Amino acid sequence: MKSHINLRNVVVALVAAGLVLLPLYSQLSGNIFILTLFTRIIIFALAAASLNLIMGYGGMMSFGHAAYLGIGGYAVGILAHEGIGSGFIQWPVALAVSALYALVIGALSLRTRGVYFIMITLAFAQMAYYIASGMSRYGGDDGLTIYKRSTFGGLIDLSNRVQFYYLCLACLFGGIYLIWRIINSRFGMVVQGVRSNEQRMQAIGFHANRYRLVCFVISGTICGLAGALLANNTDFVSPAGMYWTRSGELMVMVVFGGMGSLFGPVIGAIFFLVLEEVLSQFTEYWALIMGPLLLLVVLFARGGIMGLLGRFSRV
């Protein structure tokens, strides 16, 4: 067996510990902003982790993952708008609707491969965006304000910053644990096998697309959870939050962190959102730097941050 102590794992452990201790730091230093920022980062990390499941392990390049953020969010927002405030109803509905959408879109998109798949997931997500814009009862283009966060019968108070932070963190760690179990399970072995050689997997007796589709649905469902969290975090859902550039950003987080690395999306989300924050303090035109940076990462640092750490570990 290889040793488990290497640079990569040390970084992962430090980041995880940092995330757990962050509210303490925020409390002591009185820096509330950092807690707000990292709540958002954690939610995006969960969304990116779900995307990594299909991209990194399943080989499915979905360019429509922001749709689930929107669907999960709108499930919470619409139910709240209609007077159903209980999270025990809102959240299962958010997950179920995301799963259903993923099932339909997946069944259609998986009829194709490669670039087609990228274009089609993108197009369907754009359709979801237009549908959200067209829902005039729920704010249309302007979006929908959520006046009361999901309630969980006194178990947890989502309006409490720290409690909400830890809920998000628990969802993130839970999601990553789930993905870890999945990729090492029989199912996960098949999905990874299909990614690397579909024809071979068919030849030894696997109906490749069925496994792909289930993986796609699991990923969408997890991302729907991130959507429900995000809606509670911002007290607001809008079509803009599911615009296609958001899907692109999720992809960027996955690739920055290192595709197919379990913890990579978390690192990627931290890197991307912190960088965005820092850059936007210097200049209003932060994308002028982020855009070319992305180009450079693609050209020169293919494995992302986890890949780089892994390379140093081996030396």
Added chain:
Amino acid sequence: MSDPLLRVENLVRRFGGILATDNLSLDVIPGELHAIIGPNGAGKTTLISQLTGQLMPNSGSISFGGRDVTRLPSYKRSRLGLARSFQITSLLPNFTAADNVALAAQAHDGHSFRFWGNARKEKHLRDAAHAALTRVGLGQRIDVPVSELSHGEQRELELAVALATKPQLLLLDEPMAGLGVTESARMVALLKELRKEVTIVLVEHDMEAVFALADRITVLVYGRVIASGDPAAIRSNEEVKRAYLGDQHVVVAHG
């Protein structure tokens, strides 16, 4: 003669205007090693791909164990006991040798919608993988990633993967391709062992191996069967000689 295990009748496959498989009929009897030979472009791989379901024929029929499988997708044929090895090694490069074989065992061990338990720790899958790897002489290389195996080892692993699906019929697409002399000899010895247990269809360029192993040989030229029979009959067949000499293959004269 017993009932054929595999029966191919009037199979036709076109690519654009080219007939890659031209009204081809073929029987494979249980227990035999049936070799298919022919010059380059004779349509051997096209035929194998139709037998395993990667490619659908334009017309004709394929039955396996008495059941019509002509329109069955490849994963279903695999479950019936039809296994293939690929001409161009097509393993899963990031997985270890054992992972590759265990996946094949898993494919024939119920469905794989199990999301929780660690598949690498399932004893009977690992055992099956070890057994198949030991069978092909890779017992010492179990945990080596495929990308670090030599070409010869990869060919042997191909065979182990096919064996792990517990096939009734093994379709081998040029298992000796690219092997050196010693590796080839090992492969021939291995196939000699395997043929005692399983029916084999062997597509191969290495004539020495074919004539050493085969019970029956079918010769394809331009997608058509020009001769079929035991090695002695094939060796003395005039049309076969012409076809091969015309293609500057002088190998048939061997032996």
Added chain:
Amino acid sequence: MVLVEQSLNGLQFGLLLFLLAAGLTLVFGIMDFVNLAHGSLYMMGAYFAATFTAWTGSFILGVLLALGATLLLGIVLEFVALRHLYGRDHLDQVLATFGLILFFNDAVRLIWGPAGLALPLPAWLTVPVQILPGVFYPAYRLSIIVVALVVAALLYLVVMRTRIGMLIRAGASNREMIGALGINIKLLFTLVFGLGAALAGLAGLMQAPILTVQIGMGENILILAFVIIVIGGIGSIRGAFLAAIFVGMIDTLGRAFLPDLLRMVLSSAAASTAAPALSSMLIYLLMAIVLVVRPEGLFPAAKR
């Protein structure tokens, strides 16, 4: 006649979509390259046209300069960044060109400001033309149709009748072959990319006087171009043309007539709620149907 007018609008929109999709599918077909930033070139075409028209005071001159500028920009872009991405993973290409979109959007914001620009038409293009007895149609929209049709015909001639076109077609159906022919591939690729950029720019600047020139204008229409490529079949110019007209028609006619049609079956309140969502969904539903029936698209370039 509203129907005639809306049909012409649909045709005009479809032709614009074709100009965009043609460049995209050419670049994909010959270089196996997915360029998300194609929509940015569309946007740049519009911004260039607005700027050059204001500078020169002449619409025609502005448009010609803008066309050249977009062509040049495309060539520079290909030379500096994109040619390093040929042969890479499609994911890499998507991400890198996504980065370019971010860059272009902010660059435009920096140079031209966040507010949109207007591209005013010269007086002679604003007059309505009588196309049928009693039916008038704006001269400018009519000229878009004419120009786009002429460009489509030229493109057809170039692709079907010239040596370069032969190479492009050969490349689309068999990439190894052009390599084997000993062509200066790098030059050919740059040329095709520039051509695609100019087509995108042309589409953008022609659309500009109808809508405003604004940041992100190329993004929604790029996704429509993707839908067209999926429907038409990747790498197929003919497929892109037919699918583009089809999509343009359905989208325009859907938006124009669906509310009234729905009102016949639904209450007027329900209809006015459902109509906008449904009409924006139409083309995606169309794409879904094509995927179910013919996943390879309606007119695939070559069976591989």
